[in-house]
Amino acid sequence: MNNIIVAKDLTYGYERDTVVLKDINLKINKGEMIALTGKNGSGKTTLSKHFNGLLKPTKGTILVDGIDTREETVDRIALKVGYVFQNPDHQIFNDTVYKEAAFGPENQGLEGEELRKRVVHALEAVGLLEYENIYPYSLSKGQRQRLSIASVIAMNSEAIVLDEPTTGLDHRESLEIMELLKELNSEGITIIFITHDMNLVAKYGQRMIVLSQGEIIADDSPRNIFKMKKVIERAHLRVPLITELAQELEMFRDAPLDPQEFFQGLCEMRRDYANVLTS
Amino acid sequence: MSSPVSYISRDSIIHDLHPLTKMIASLWFLTLGIILNKPVYLAAILALILVCGFAASISREIFKSLKSITVFAFIIFLIQIIFYRSGEVAFYIIPGANLLPATLEGINFGISIALRMMIILLSFVILLSTTQVRDMMMVLVEKLKIPYDYAFMFVTALRFIPTFLGEVAKIQEAQRTRGYKVDGINPIKKIYSYVPIALPLVMMSLSKGELLALAMETRAYGIQNRRTYLKEWRMGRMDLILIIGMFLLIVLSIRLV
Numbered sequence: 106m107n108n109i110i111v112a113k114d115l116t117y118g119y120e121r122d123t124v125v126l127k128d129i130n131l132k133i134n135k136g137e138m139i140a141l142t143g144k145n146g147s148g149k150t151t152l153s154k155h156f157n158g159l160l161k162p163t164k165g166t167i168l169v170d171g172i173d174t175r176e177e178t179v180d181r182i183a184l185k186v187g188y189v190f191q192n193p194d195h196q197i198f199n200d201t202v203y204k205e206a207a208f209g210p211e212n213q214g215l216e217g218e219e220l221r222k223r224v225v226h227a228l229e230a231v232g233l234l235e236y237e238n239i240y241p242y243s244l245s246k247g248q249r250q251r252l253s254i255a256s257v258i259a260m261n262s263e264a265i266v267l268d269e270p271t272t273g274l275d276h277r278e279s280l281e282i283m284e285l286l287k288e289l290n291s292e293g294i295t296i297i298f299i300t301h302d303m304n305l306v307a308k309y310g311q312r313m314i315v316l317s318q319g320e321i322i323a324d325d326s327p328r329n330i331f332k333m334k335k336v337i338e339r340a341h342l343r344v345p346l347i348t349e350l351a352q353e354l355e356m357f358r359d360a361p362l363d364p365q366e367f368f369q370g371l372c373e374m375r376r377d378y379a380n381v382l383t384s
Numbered sequence: 385m386s387s388p389v390s391y392i393s394r395d396s397i398i399h400d401l402h403p404l405t406k407m408i409a410s411l412w413f414l415t416l417g418i419i420l421n422k423p424v425y426l427a428a429i430l431a432l433i434l435v436c437g438f439a440a441s442i443s444r445e446i447f448k449s450l451k452s453i454t455v456f457a458f459i460i461f462l463i464q465i466i467f468y469r470s471g472e473v474a475f476y477i478i479p480g481a482n483l484l485p486a487t488l489e490g491i492n493f494g495i496s497i498a499l500r501m502m503i504i505l506l507s508f509v510i511l512l513s514t515t516q517v518r519d520m521m522m523v524l525v526e527k528l529k530i531p532y533d534y535a536f537m538f539v540t541a542l543r544f545i546p547t548f549l550g551e552v553a554k555i556q557e558a559q560r561t562r563g564y565k566v567d568g569i570n571p572i573k574k575i576y577s578y579v580p581i582a583l584p585l586v587m588m589s590l591s592k593g594e595l596l597a598l599a600m601e602t603r604a605y606g607i608q609n610r611r612t613y614l615k616e617w618r619m620g621r622m623d624l625i626l627i628i629g630m631f632l633l634i635v636l637s638i639r640l641v
Binding site for chain 2: 187198212
């Protein structure tokens with residue numbers, strides 16, 4: 106099976122009359138790296154909590170690796186899909202970094218050498234192995250965020266959902282987190298990250314899903330979605346400045362996503378121009 | 385998330401009463417509930433409370449809490465008649481085998497206790513649903529000269545209960561995704577299994593408290609001894625009449641006992 110998550114006519118309301126998600130149809134393949142975006146209150150977090158059974162649809166179904174989430178408990182589904190919450194402080198309770206990362210696999214029943222291997226691998230992946238005996242609250246916010254990612258990696262999930270993993274981090278910390286996710290993705294782990302930062306979407310999102318008022322209004326590559334003015338407007342997004350500039354200039358065949366592409370585009374244009382002059 | 389009893393904003397004579405009057409009334413109901421012991425008197429007091437609820441135009445909400453309180457009251461009543469042994473036997477709870485005798489006195493006593501509980505709970509339900517906590521605090525500080533810091537502490541603690549419940553829900557979600565479960569019958573194990581919830585909550589509360597203190601200080605908390613309030617309450621004629629009436633009734637009821 107190639108799909109890790111399949112949602113069919115998924116509808117969800119916190120209370121009887123309010124509908125947060127409306128008829129969501131979605132397929133996520135194994136190994137994808139997806140950016141989930143939309144303005145505040147559009148249902149991003151609610152949708153993402155369906156991916157590991159924290160919320161169950163009020164109508165429709167969602168299958169996680171073929172399992173209907175309504176028929177399994179969260180801790181079982183967590184083996185398939187890990188979830189990193191926005192605020193790492195909602196989960197840290199151990200007195201060392203190592204113990205914190207070991208909590209998930211311990212719950213899964215791992216022990217001895219295997220447990221040690223898993224935790225060391227997870228801490229190594231996030232670059233926190235040297236801090237393994239340190240008190241977690243003495244880490245910086247970015248490090249605590251990486252610790253919460255490590256505690257999910259240690260559970261060996263096939264997919265990881267991250268709710269705004271870079272909120273409150275500085276530029277460098279954000280990039281470190283995103284590079285880490287890219288690395289994990291290249292190892293075959295499906296990554297779904299919620300974010301408002303279009304620069305990160307442009308750089309790291311292979312696929313972009315835009316939610317507005319509980320509905321998916323666009324599901325395509327960032328490059329294509331950045332061209333959809335109406336979608337961008339409706340979702341209160343703003344494309345990266347360099348893309349916007351290129352769009353305003355109307356000189357590029359395909360609007361660039363970053364300065365490098367912009368520069369390449371300019372070079373091509375100059376070459377074309379030179380060709381025109383010489384011929 | 386809402387707590388079971390919260391302020392309900394309505395336009396009524398009860399809402400317009402001075403908070404002090406309503407607080408006195410609650411204590412008055414409490415006192416009457418304790419000193420009176422005949423079911424008839426207690427039933428009359430309960431009826432009076434229901435009238436108050438009606439006058440506050442919150443009868444629907446009161447009826448709702450009355451339903452759950454009645455269940456509790458009935459359980460208390462049952463326990464009383466089962467364990468009350470002296471007096472004349474009225475009937476047997478298990479008739480065939482003449483087991484568990486219910487005595488007349490026991491029934492009487494059970495009804496009193498049940499009514500008493502209903503009176504005490506309902507009077508506070510009405511107080512809390514018609515009076516805002518900050519108004520009560522203001523009265524405590526202004527009229528009863530309780531230091532503002534203590535009153536503030538109390539009100540803030542109340543105000544943070546829903547916030548903390550929200551935090552607990554979030555922490556629980558986070559730990560559940562890590563395969564965490566509260567299980568086992570062993571009480572010591574059970575206490576230990578709450579550590580993953582309790583510890584993050586304590587840490588977050590501490591930092592929240594610190595932030596709150598800073599936010600208050602930056603808005604000049606404690607700069608002056610005398611403070612003013614957004615809404616100043618004044619004792620009206622109705623308040624005085626009620627307070628005097630309650631005082632007279634309590635004198636009368638002491639003679640009744």
